[in-house]
Amino acid sequence: MGDELKSSTIPLLESSSTGTASKIQTLGNIIVSVVGTGILGLPFAFRIAGWLAGSLGVLAAGTATYYCMLLLVQCKEKLASQELTPETETYGDLGYKCMGSTGRYLTEFLIFIAQCGGAVAYLVFIGQNLSSVFKGHGLSLSSFIFLLVPIEIALSWIHSLSSLAPFSIFADICNLLAMAVVVKEDLDKVISGGFRFGDRKAITSSIGGLPFAAGMAVFCFEGFGMTLSLEASMKERGGFASLLAKAFSGITLLYVLFGFSGYMAYGDETKDIITLNLPNNWSTIAVQVGLCLGLAFTFPIMAHPIHEIVEGKLRNSEWLRKVCYKDAAFHLKLFGSSLRFWEKALDYIFLIGGLLFAAHGTYNSIVGF
Template sequence: MSSDNMKLEPIGPNKNPEERFSLLKEREATLRGREEGGEVYDPHLHRDIKSPTTNAETLIHLLKGCLGTGILAMPEAFKYSGMANGIVSTILIGALCTYCLHVLVRSQYVLCKRMKLALLTYPESMKVACEVGPTCLNRFAPYAPGVTNFFLIFYQLGICCVYVVFVGVNIQAVVEQYVKTNLPLAVYILSLFVPFVLIMCIRNLKLLAPFSVLANAITFVTFGVVGYYVCQDLPEFSSLPSFGTAFDYPLYFGTTLFSLQAVGVVIALENNMKTPKRFRGAFGVLNIGMGIVTVIYVGMAMMGYWKYGDRIKPTITLNFPNSEILAQGIRILYSIAIYISYGLQGFVPVQIIMTNYIANRLKGSNRKVLWEYILRLCCVIVTFVLAISVPLLGLFISLIGAFCLSALGIAFPAIIEMCAYWPDKLGPCKWILIKDVLLIFIGIVGLCAGSYSCIFMIVTELTSGKT
């Protein structure tokens, strides 16, 4: 390794955001326009990873990250789209999500190579992209990390809120079967507050690892039980509508995007691979993983909607016969799995907020741990307030998908790619620019139309008193 290479140590994530951005700007000014030591800089070779994951391990983590509560909500999504439209659209959205993830990973690599950095976080990628991209975007560079963090935090807290409602409605279904009561859902949700606070207060993710293994086992058992129920006594396939209404389609789009998109997971996995070059490619980890996930989602959604039709509920477990022990058992077991996942999902917004907005103000303080616990408690309170205020599982899933993932999973990757290749590497006839503008348009339309439809339906449901 040359002496120049030795000077360019990776700017690690342990530095606070202000220090990282300052170093980024310094490095850009120093290194732009030249290659280090006469050699092409490869960010993959400069990553300092203590325990890198193999291709197989990365694939397993990718499947785990994509197979969550969304898969049990997909049959209801088909009620909004229609059977034929749902099958085709899910495949297309799966392909779109996969392509946009390729765009994001490739563009981050280009920016890292340009900046001579081992890796960039998602907010940093947006900031650097706006700095090196078109002049009209330069002024937005200082605000790009904040906007990106807002969507990331909203998305993760939204997932936590979905988890709270999911556990609440399933516990309610079990209790009401054996105890003659008519308590509102809010009571069941509030009864879960202390357990959720306790799991959120686990600061070391290694302590959650054994429970995650248990959650994964429960998840696959749940899929088996779902298959057992949905494959019995199927009605005539032709009785199902092929297409839904134009107004309902954004609800389908939001739910499907929530289910299939795993932008945060993908970035973390690629950054921690032993052989990151194998992540992309025709038969890379990303294509194989997303292909398997898309097939599973199409199969689950198709069979669930085929079995229950318009009677399908926000989570298919609520359609299972209340009188059967197997149905009640799987509701409890999968609720436990989702409860465990809450601790993992809640770790992300806490880390973002603590690192970017609190740690700098607590330099030299011996109360950092105390403030972190306060932050964790506040995050749980926020998710419970949202869960009680909007206890509409299906619509909330769709809202999170449409609002957050249209931006994080479609529009932002396109912006980063457009800027990364700006101004003279946009391809013949600037086709990369044209394609990215189209993706940005799709993201904006998905965000606006999906959010409007979801909010309209949520307001309608709440004002009608159906909850």
């Protein structure tokens, strides 16, 4: 009975190891996984550390992150090459095979907290910028976040990284255009502002300056939690290391240019977020809207490791198996492999909604007595 149930179980979300993404799709997902809001603080980090120390710090952080991601893939390949060792798909699998149940729980907990924190930060950042752009229209920060959440939930249902690639590429374009506008404003400031290179320090004399800049540089390279999923999503996994190297080379050089130009433009007046230095005109609005769009379509990528962890726990839950495969969800069980995405989504809405209403009704009945 247990084997029959196991064989008939339909995963809540599509596995990330199907290997359907092309190199271009994976490249788009890598870029959108790595580039985040931290880049806006790079010019300030260059001000604190100095333009030379800041540049070297970004190069070191990018190289270290790339190397550690490769080590992670090598660990996965090492385990996969061992006899009788099944496919390692997630961080939890890797943690379990290296350190047992403690390794799985600790790894999944850290990934879950990190990705949830990033996802919440994205929502707050988008809400703050939209409320700033559209102030006076009667919508508060919480209202914008409330309107955004259903959209992000819908996008997060797309669990396949190859299917998310178009959204990732669109997010990359939005982020790139926003950064291009910022760099243009920086160059205009340098040209018209009586710029003197000698006024910009190369290395800070402050003891705490370098550690702060190093921390900011590390923060800029997000996406470490997506390493295994990105590698597993590729059709040709052998080319992942080379593709990752190209992506990190471009991103690192872009980061250095962004931080350097921002600090050169504003010097000691560089704000902790570079957009605060921009004039209050269309360029600032364009940057804010571009970043909001980019982060809105980055959110599903940020939520991807969370889905893997939660789905794994739900799939192994005896309670969920009883509910989904004995008492209800007959349509999903019989037609799951042939259903369209919207049909599956609708089935889950009915299933979850029914369970919630049943629980609510039961609670009210008990409280009524």
